[in-house]
Each structure stands twice: as C-alpha cells, then as structure tokens.
Amino acid sequence: MNPFFAEILRSIETELDRSRQTFLLSNHYDQLEKQRSFIDTLLQLGADGVIMSPAIGTPREDIQLMEDNGLPAVLVARSVEGAQVPVFRGDDSYGIGLATNHLISLGHRRIVMIGGTDQTSTGRHRYQGYVIAMQKAGLEVQPHWRIPGPRTKQAGFEVAGEFLALPDKPTAAVCWNDLVAIGLMNGIARAGLDPGVDVSVTGYDDLEEAAIATPALTTVWNGQRDVGRRAARALLDRLNGVVVQASQELIKPELHVRQSTSKPVERD
Numbered sequence: 001m002n003p004f005f006a007e008i009l010r011s012i013e014t015e016l017d018r019s020r021q022t023f024l025l026s027n028h029y030d031q032l033e034k035q036r037s038f039i040d041t042l043l044q045l046g047a048d049g050v051i052m053s054p055a056i057g058t059p060r061e062d063i064q065l066m067e068d069n070g071l072p073a074v075l076v077a078r079s080v081e082g083a084q085v086p087v088f089r090g091d092d093s094y095g096i097g098l099a100t101n102h103l104i105s106l107g108h109r110r111i112v113m114i115g116g117t118d119q120t121s122t123g124r125h126r127y128q129g130y131v132i133a134m135q136k137a138g139l140e141v142q143p144h145w146r147i148p149g150p151r152t153k154q155a156g157f158e159v160a161g162e163f164l165a166l167p168d169k170p171t172a173a174v175c176w177n178d179l180v181a182i183g184l185m186n187g188i189a190r191a192g193l194d195p196g197v198d199v200s201v202t203g204y205d206d207l208e209e210a211a212i213a214t215p216a217l218t219t220v221w222n223g224q225r226d227v228g229r230r231a232a233r234a235l236l237d238r239l240n241g242v243v244v245q246a247s248q249e250l251i252k253p254e255l256h257v258r259q260s261t262s263k264p265v266e267r268d
Contacts (some may be wrong), residue, residue: 002151002179004205004224005053008076011228012051019236023049030056041143043069048090049235058118060084072238076231079121084246086238088231090222092122095253096129099174099220102255104137108172108200108264111139112163115150115176123148123176125233126204130174142168151176153183160187164199171199171264178203178210178219185213185260193267200261215259223251 009025012241015230024042028035035055039062039201049072056065059215060082066073067085075087096113103111113130115125127146134141144166150156155177162182163173175181185195195201203210203219212218230251234244 002044002177003207003209004177004222005077007207008053008228008231011110011225012232015229015232015236021236027052028055032057034061039066039071043071047071048239049073051076051231051235054080056117068263072235074231074235074238076227077122079248081121086231086244086246087248088227088234089122089248089250090224090227090253091250092125092134092222093129094250094254095204095222096126096174097133098253099204099218099254100130100133101137102257103172103200103202103261104133104139104217106172106200106261106263107224109139110145110168110170111172111174112145112147112166112170113174113176114156114159114163114218115180117148121210126176145170150180150183153179153186156180157187157190158183160184160191164188164191164193169267171266172261173199173201175201175203178205178207178217181217181219181260182209182213185215185217196260197262198265198267200264202261206256210256211258213260219256220256221256222255223253226251 026038032055051074054075058080060080063083073085077089079087118124132143181201185201188195188199203217206219206221210219210251238244
C-alpha cells in the first residue's frame with residue numbers, strides 16, 4: 001500500500017530472479033493474526049524462507065517459531081526486539097536528524113513531528129532522532145509538537161487543521177514519511193497557505209512522487225533499494241548454508257533538499 005515497500009519489493013524480486021527463486025507476497029496490513037496465518041501457510045507449503053517487515057506488535061517468539069521450524073527469516077524496515085535474525089533497514093534516527101537539522105539550519109525553532117507510532121521500531125527511532133536534533137540545537141521539545149498516528153496521504157491531509165491550529169504556530173513540520181508530507185502540504189494549501197513558503201515541510205523515503213509533488217518535497221532517501229537487495233542476498237546465503245550474522249545492518253540515509261523548505265515565516 002505504501003510505495004516505499006514496493007521499491008523494496010522490486011529489489012527483492014530482481015535479486016531472487018537471478019537465483020530462479022519464486023516468491024509469494026502477502027500484505028498483513030499490520031494485523032498480527034493475518035501475518036501469523038500467512039506464516040502458517042508458508043510452513044505448510046514447505047517454503048524455503050521468508051523476508052518480512054513485521055506487523056505492529058510482532059513478538060520475538062513468532063520469529064523464533066519460524067526459525068525452529070526450518071523457515072529462516074530476514075527482517076526489513078522494522079526490527080523486533082530480541083529476535084535473533086538479520087535485519088536490514090535505514091538508520092531512522094540519523095535520517096530524521098538530517099531533516100530536523102536542515103530545518104534548524106534555515107532558522108526554524110518551532111518544529112512539529114507528524115506521524116508514526118511508538119509501537120514500531122521505525123516510529124520510535126524516528127521520533128528519537130527528532131528529539132536528539134532539537135535538544136542538540138538547544139531547542140525545547142514541547143509535548144504538543146508531536147502529532148502521532150498519520151501514515152497515509154489522507155491522514156496527512158486531515159491532520160493539517162490540527163497542525164495549523166496549534167497555539168504557538170509552528171513554522172515547520174517533520175513528517176514520518178512522504179505520503180504524510182504530501183497530504184499535509186495539500187491540507188496547508190487548502191487552508192490558503194503556501195507550503196514551502198508559509199510552512200516548511202519535510203518527508204521521508206524519497207518516493208518517486210516526492211520529486212514531482214507541488215512544491216517538490218524535501219525528503220530523506222532511506223535506501224530502500226539497498227535494503228531489498230541486501231535482504232534477499234542474506235536469505236539466499238542462509239539457504240546456501242552461509243552463516244549470516246543475526247544483527248542489524250543500517251543503510252545510511254541521505255537528505256535531498258527541494259522546494260518544500262525555506263526560511264521561517266511568522267503567521268498571523
């Protein structure tokens with residue numbers, strides 16, 4: 001549903017095709033029982049292995065169950081605390097720090113973090129990166145400067161009113177992903193303001209849509225092609241008897257500055 005995962009999948013497919021591996025795809029929509037049902041199906045079919053972005057709330061016991069039943073696993077995008085399997089994802093804390101520091105360098109001091117949830121490693125690490133960047137700049141993080149939850153364009157659009165109504169009138173928003181950022185910019189424009197001028201907005205993931213959004217979105221490339229390629233390679237290595245370390249490999253993100261950020265403008 002999120003093009004970010006489609007880009008990871010494209011790299012996984014390319015890598016598996018080279019080894020003539022056939023793969024089955026399931027979207028769990030962050031429903032733990034749906035994920036468990038698919039894992040049971042894979043076990044019954046005698047699948048060779050699984051690459052997964054774990055659903056919210058996935059316990060390490062579910063990962064261990066696969067391993068114990070001969071279904072080697074590799075995780076992408078999210079980690080599960082205590083799971084002893086390889087994990088490939090972007091360095092979320094560092095990446096959000098890049099976006100936050102960019103806004104601070106432009107002169108912004110009232111910056112809101114929009115989207116994500118503490119229920120995932122991604123959400124926790126991105127918020128942590130925002131807080132660290134703000135604190136290093138000597139800026140106090142106000143509790144109401146975090147608006148958790150939105151992950152889609154529609155949700156980003158709908159939260160624009162709440163963001164614009166904040167009493168201290170923040171001048172910038174760090175968004176959890178590009179979809180939220182694009183939705184937020186549409187909501188800001190609908191309210192009669194000029195995104196990128198009246199309010200600066202950053203995204204995350206650098207989807208193809210980010211570069212052609214209006215205005216073009218300043219965002220953080222999260223290494224999704226590398227994540228998919230390395231995850232597929234790690235699983236293939238495991239299937240061939242190569243020992244792969246059960247550790248996290250973090251892809252270093254890059255900030256791509258475009259038109260959605262500028263110096264702060266105080267709103268009436």
